[in-house]
Amino acid sequence: MKKFINIKIGILLLTISLISCNDNLNIEPEQYLSTEVVISNSENLSKVLNNAYNDARSSSSYGGSIAIASELIADDGDLWWNGTYVDPGEFIEKAMLSDNGFVESIWMNGYDIINQANIILGNSSAYVDEDEKQTAEAEAKFLRAMVYFDLARLFSKPYTNGIQNTQLGVPLVFTAVLDPKNIDYPTRNTLEEVYTQVITDLTDAYDLLPSSNGVYATKYSAAALLARVYLQMGDYTNARDMADEVINNSGASLTNTFSGAFNNDENSEEDLLAWQVTSQDASSNYLNLFFAGSDFGGRSGNPDIDVEDQHYDIYDDSNDQRANFFYEAKYWCTTKWQYQFGNIPFIRLAEMYLIRAESNFRLTTTVGDTPVNDINKLRSRSTASTFGTVDLDIILMERKRELSFEGFALFDAKRLGNNIGTISYDANQLVLPIPLRETDANTNLEQNPGY
């Protein structure tokens, strides 16, 4: 009997000992940090900022989708879509549906970047070093403004200078969402409000950013982006002055050859900001994926976006390096996006010369230099013959020769009032639909007309 009692006690002990397993229910994640740890520490916040750049570089935004949407929607025969993806096919057909996956990812990723910028701005008190804090805040504002600007350009009717642009813009969100309780269901702000915010953020960034900041946004990245924004708004004075500021003070210079500006592992001297792509980021470059031949990382359309005969008409000099910046796969490809792991230039100095030239011409001023000199500077670099005089058409054509396939097409068409084929520049179908998942999730969002 004693033996039984011993066994019973043993079993009882075994059972009780397992009750203390309770402590084992606390298991910490091994691949994640908690929100509290991240937002209370400036080093961690800086890593969130770094991630905001990473997300900006993603194929959903500046790693391709935005530029591809712009180029394909604005295309009137320069390009042809050979690819199998439905979404870019809808762009070139100008028949976007509100469930277009590219449109959704541009929107979602854009606001993800904005939220990360807001996380920095809302928790910057964690920075002890005042300079670090100032730079982090300025970079966050730069990124936030950059995204709002492009969302506004894609999801709204064109901006018209000199009037109150009361047409629908995109919702402006300034509060970081770290807790489900902070999620709200915003309505769309007016386009005017969005542009005002973009100018405010960029001006702050311009004032506070250092002039040198590694591969990240600098004072002159902000100035250059401001020049781009003012140009889009038709505010040529400010556009000119900002472009002039960049040309004079940024220290950037045109690369010796046109090809030097592209397919680089490291930023070129012409880059005012470029998205960094390494061989670890294979899937982050949609420009390569869709514009390059399949031997260079492009998809099976080889390339999916090929350059058609019509395009070559814009080149007026066969010695122009830009006229020869193409290669043949199954169809013809632009060489701009040939290198799968090359950095993606976001703002090149060449654009600043074009903005200054156009603005000076329109304002009949010669701030910095004459339009013809600015244009010739670009032409000489590409070994094209120079002009004696220029007019607006020549300047704009030069702009196209210089910036094709870099995502300017749609925004220039809307700015300049250029119709696309028979479609009016301000037509509904040239504005992206608010993503269906977004109008489903937030009934306060008004859909764009035509969708």
Next chain:
Amino acid sequence: MKIKSYFFFGLFFITSIIFAQEKEISGTIIDEQGMPLPGVSIIIENTQTGTETDFDGNYSIKAKPENVLIFSFLGLKTVKQTVGKKTTINVSMISDNQLEEVVIVGFGKQSKRTVTDNIASLTSKDLNNIPISNLQGALTGKAAGVQIQQINGKVEGGVKMRIRGVSTISSSQEPLYVIDGMPLINDDESVSDAPMNPLISLNPNDIESIQILKDASSAAIYGARGTNGVVLITTKQGKSGKTKISVNSSYGWSEATNTVKFLNAEQYVELFTEASANSYGADDLWLTEPGGYFDDMANGLDWRNGEVDTDWTDYALVNGSVQDHSFSISGGDEKTVFYVSGAYNNTEGIVRGNSLERYSYRGNLDHKVSDKFRIGLNSSLSKTQISRIGTDNSFSTPLQAIAQSPLNPAYLDDGVTPNNESTIYYNFLMQEYNGSWDVNITRAIMNTFAQYDFTPDLSFRTEIGYDSNNQLDEYFAGSLTESASTNGYADATSIQSDKYNINNYFTYQKSFNTSNLEVVAGMSFEESSRKRQYVAGTGFPSDALQTVESASEITAGSSSRTKYNFLSYFSRATFSLYDKYLLKGSIRYDGSSRFGADNRYGIFPAASVGWILSEEDFLKNSNTVSSLKLRGSYGITGNAGIGNFASLGLYNGSAYNKTSSLSPSQLANSDLKWERTTQVDVGLDFGLLNNKITGEVDYYVKTTNDLLLNEPVPGTSGWSSITRNVGSMQNSGFEFVLNTTNVTTSNFTWNSSLNLSTLKNEVTKLPNGDIVAERNLVREGETISSFYLVEYAGVDPDNGDALFYTNTTNADGTLDKTKTNVYSDAERIVTGNPYPTLMAGFTNNLSYRNFDFSFTFQGEWGASIYNEGGKFQSGNARYEDNQTADQMNRWQNPGDITDVPQARMYSTNGQQASTRYLEKSDFIRLRNLSLGYTIPRNVTQKFSVDRLRIYFTGVNLLTFTDYTGYDPESTYDNYGNSSIQKGIAFYSAPPAKTFTLGLNIDL
């Protein structure tokens, strides 16, 4: 009366004096058909002495006249005979009637007669000889209210088992699988979006029985993981007596259940020439001119003279084969029994390049240390090798080849190198030619137990289980594949999952005069951990060097660890009074690391009652009603099938320009708690005409509250969704089971079993409004995952435009059925859903002399499938993809009445998402059929063979359906793990139709 008693007493007294010594008893045991029964156990009551019948059903044993002999055999009614004066005792054993069956329940077993729960019970007989490499497949159509669906025809493909519908939106919809008391690892470890069946490494031949716990009363003992039902698997065990050797060997071949007809070259040229003319004018000859697009496609062959007409389906769907060989050795003595088995399965899929090879071993041992102390060990080891192919959404998956033009030659002139020069899309044949994707899974499952009986009433059992699932994926794509730009690509992923489990529980069982009581109480602890390593590289010196070691650059790599655990206490009491009033109650207290500290524990109670009416006087002597039991149950179960850290706000490491970054990956929600499902079940078990007809009728209502929901949030928040406890959902339905013994004669028997179940699912509360996931909708008042689509209205006879109903809501609430050709003017409506509302299974078993024959029909009604690939496959030549043959019915001239709009190349006309691509998927299928012949014993015995049976088995031999796609059960495997996106087809391969010949040998 008195005289009679005295007489017997006297007789007993006298005989016991006279014959109180041992004598030899012998006899023959036969079954209902008069066939001798080998292996029947004969034991002298209250002793350890026993024997077993030989091949001919003969036995002999020494016994005293007062002894009682107990004749027992699994599945047959036990017979007791007092020896008395007899020296020969022949017994004819009859089959155990169904209500006397014993069923396994969580932490114990119970007589089916007194069970008050709804449990579907299947034995090895139901599973045997169905040549399906996964065990779930063999269950299809056999249990009421249980839907089993293999996502599509890939051999390793995920299998979805839905017990009484889907009772959750975002957490796991999978039942809990428990093998010999040990919860199994059931995580999909596929490295692609297409799920793999985690149970693929189990050998179905080792299974003795499967019990599916369907109602809350039975599942609540598994508390937080009971909501989706529990599948209890019991493996085979030896029986004391003669050592038995069984061998099963089968070989078969297979093909797709269905193919879809696509255009041939001539039709393709006709349709696309017309489509181009409609878009660009008949003068634009870019397709047909010399050097035009058709010439490009044909890659040098002359399509004009029919030199090329590729039927891509023939390349994608091929003839497969199935081989299954297994043996088992089982036996033992009174103290120790054992079962050892080995098996080999080799399945070549019907989708090109897809195959599976599995080696498995099992050893089960049970030993009585003493009368009071028992120990046992069940162990299994298996190795599975799978050749995988791409997901349904990849050009490398074979079935996407149907998109290629019939003008595209499959191979280059050499006949060996796949043509990737001129195909519209990447040619999948290149993957076979220049790539590989192999998965190796090693799985070990061990359960040991020790049981000690303190008294005959009280016992303690401890169980320790361990499950280890190791998977290695190796992928290679050579220099000719889609990875050409990097000169090849390879990756390797290794995953180690471990789960251990400890159960300790007491069982107290006591019979009183008029009542029985059983109490079970104990605890359980379970911990699961998972480690994963991954490395990828590009740039290979040669296509012959295919491992990452040869890569010139390592492009990605990672390793991660994660863990979760459960600590639980449980108790159950079962009480019966007068053997007719039944009562059961259970409670489980569960804690898990998956939930926030504030909501870590949950209590899951259940209760059930039963009344065996047939024991009451008014029915006791009925000739019609042989058994009748009314039962009802109520209980609460939970669902913890969410991520391991779903309540925490999380940031994970990432990088920009090779410097580290932190990426917000999850919003915190400390309020996250268990999902709770309340289920009420009312049922009736009946047996009529001496249980020749038996059956069950059940009605249940299953309500889930605090739904764990990945709720989409406005993207403007920077997030796309969060996990919250919101909303409610209800499933309700009838289940009906009818088993009949139609004929029983000595030569011919025929049994039938029919099951029917209905299912009504409704989302009853969704506070934050609709969730739309592409084509599927979750909306209050509707079935989960209802299709939400614009309604197609056919073709405008005047101009060939596709039309849609506007379906805007009129002032009176009706829908405006005006037709429009402007897609964006049409509103989406709720139209059908992906879950069947009626399911049925009908099984028949017949035997005539030495022939046996069985078959199962299975049917599902009420579900629909949306073909997401429809816009490409049946899109009136919008894209250059080959079209289904029905697209030749396109609109051509004003006045044409058709459903297919005018063909306009590269111009949208009806390809938008609409009901045009939605179809009912009702079907009836001859799920399996088997015909066997057992060679007469007098022949086989000459070779010392107990039994030799040859058989033919067929799976999916016939399918009756109006569905025009590949198969009414095949869906998009990329959505295999999606909880909302269901019923979508996208180049999804049909299942296999299999024909097998086999041989059973018992020695």
